[in-house]
Amino acid sequence: MGKYFINPELKKSSAILLFINFIFLLITLIMIKVNNNNLKLGYIKSIGTITEKINEKNPELLQYVIPSVTKKGKTRESEEGIKILKEYGLTVDLEDKLFPYVNESIINNNYYIITLFLIMSAILFIINYFEHIYFYKRMRKISKAAKMVVEGKYDTLIDEDREGDFSKLSNSFNSMRGIIRNNIDSLNKEKQFLINLLSDISHQLKTPLSSMILYNDILLTKELSKEKRQLFLENNKKQLYRMDWLIKSILKLARLDARAIEFLKNDISLNETVENSINALKEKANEAGIFVMLKKSDDVKFKHDRRWMEEAFINIIKNAIEHTKAGGKVEVELIENPIYVRIQIFDTGEGISKADLPNIFKRFYKAKNSSSDSVGIGLALSKSIIEAHNGIIEAQSKIGYGTKFIITFLKY
Structure with missing residues (x-):
């Protein structure tokens, strides 16, 4: 039960009900006190009438009768008295109206109880009504927001800054x-x-x-x-x-x-991957009269899918060869430090203009100096493969001086 008392609404309604019950108890006690006073008053009036009659007929008997009024009589005396009264027809089976003082107290008591019941019922009804209105308003707010979501409107937020369900x-x-x-x-x-x-x-x-x-x-x-x-x-x-x-x-x-490819990443030599990429383009480079070289470095271990990474490097190196004139060169360098692994691919080609440089990784983008056979997809494919390995690729270039592609894989 305690897990539901985290709701402020339940705490509030419980506190209100306890307060109302306390008020009801207090009013009931007051009513009982008033009723008891009325009964005592009726009792005194009845005894007073009897006392007056005795005093009129035989005043000497008062010294025996009056003490019996304020103390509990003996059982035998009470039973004998009941028998005497019964001979005159006074029993509990008589109608209430034959006991005027008692009847008046009973009528007043019933009136008070009915009045109190009606007041309590009205209070509980009003509390119940407004409490349910409060809940239904909040529910309709959620229902309205859900309808807006169905209609494609997603800007409505339901703000609730209180604890609870x-x-x-x-x-x-x-x-x-x-x-x-x-x-x-x-x-x-x-x-x-x-x-x-x-x-x-x-x-x-x-x-x-x-x-x-x-x-x-x-x-x-x-x-x-x-x-x-x-x-x-x-x-x-x-x-x-x-x-x-x-x-x-x-x-x-x-x-x-669409992320529909599952890369088979292994912690293998990145140097071998780059060498395989260069060897795949050796014939094309020789035909174009371009010298492609891998700068010697320590063996770099890196977790990657070799087949896909080779394709990424091939596209970049192939692009460098195609934009470098005969006699030029393409250099590939691997750098490793505690923070990142980096591959730099530099060519001595014609370079890329400032206008084209921000767009070269966009699919089907063709720079002004691209050949007619280019479709502008190789670099976009390389970028997607590198980013799928949590890498970053960027390009630096200057017309007439060549282009450098920088591929960085952070270790953390």
């Missing part, structure tokens, strides 16, 4: 409102993300598909030499590979954004 209910409702709001916002974001994703896929695939359809129509309707036919087929092959890479990259990015 209503405050707990209000806090739970506010928490539920926040959770529903966040869930709805998440659903809307996912819906918008899906719309944007479909729009991006449609936009990115439209150009290569149109090109392939055109080449295919030419191959089917025109007489071409073997060399031209081979050229068109090679172009279609490039477009197919580009579309395959694009679709896979977009799906990877979508899965990362």
Whole structure:
């Protein structure tokens, strides 16, 4: 029972009921006192009448009668007296009105009791009415707030600055409102993300598909030499590979954004991961005449998913190679201290303008100096992978001097 007395409403109503009961007890005691006084007065009047008659007939008997009025008589004397009175028809079975003084006290007593009952009933009714109005108002306030949540209005907060179950209910409702709001916002974001994703896929695939359809129509309707036919087929092959890479990259990015990928993180050498990424691009770097090197450092252990992290590094290093002229270089450096693990990727390429620099990690963003083959998804994918490993990526660049990508993983 004690667990419910944390509610101030129960404490207040209990205190009021105790106070009313105390008042009721006090009034009852006063009424009993008044009734007893009335009974004594009626008793005295009755004895007075008898005394006057005895005094009139035989005054000498008063010295025997009067002492018997104020003290309890003997049982035998009382029984004999009852028998005598019974001979004259005076018994407890007589109607109350035949005992005028007693009857008057009984009538007054009944009147007082009925009046007190009506007053107490009215007081309890009024208290009960206003107490329930208080509770129903609070319940309707919660009901109204719940209706507003259903209608999509989440700004209504139920303020309860007192302890008790209503405050707990209000806090739970506010928490539920926040959770529903966040869930709805998440659903809307996912819906918008899906719309944007479909729009991006449609936009990115439209150009290569149109090109392939055109080449295919030419191959089917025109007489071409073997060399031209081979050229068109090679172009279609490039477009197919580009579309395959694009679709896979977009799906990877979508899965990362939806957190639908479970990373298999192991505490393994980050140096080996970076070396694997560089080796995967060695042929491309050689063809472009770019020198890619990893600065020697102590072996850095870091908990990560090697396959995904390699893809992130490959996209960044590949971007550096594509924006560096022949004879240039790309340097990769690993730094470790008690606070963080950092990977720096620096190229001697053309650099990124100040206008483009804040946007290079946005999906499908293409800087002014990007090649026509670029779709602007590689760096966005790398950023998502790095952030999924609780990392931070930033870029520093200056036109004509190159670009530095800084990837930082805090240890705490």
